[in-house]
């Protein structure tokens with residue numbers, strides 16, 4: 001894990017710095033990432049089982065299986081999407097850019113970050129986004145290495 005700020009101390013030594021509140025967000029992001037991965041694995045296992053049980057005897061069983069499969073796929077998709085947002089947020093933590101709205105650059109409120117540590121936008125911009133008034137930068141610029 002490399003989520004730390006490296007700063008040069010007063011004697012020229014490299015000091016690892018992580019603010020307590022950032023550590024909290026980092027911890028919940030990592031915990032949530034593990035939870036999401038587990039969920040996706042479990043759901044995918046289930047999807048596999050659903051796809052191999054083709055011996056549904058009547059139409060009702062078949063349609064039940066179909067909707068179960070649909071439901072599982074949706075959950076996996078949402079999980080994957082969230083996972084991607086979590087990875088992005090961890091990346092921002094690494095770059096020291098965590099907690100700023102990706103649209104307007106204003107700080108995202110701690111209350112919002114506690115609820116959704118992978119939030120990309122402040123409340124205002126999130127509202128715009130939900131109204132379809134904000135272009136979602138799906139493609140993040142590659143981090144400068």
Ligand SMILES: [Zn+2]
Nearest residue numbers: 101104122125
């Ligand atoms: Zn904003």
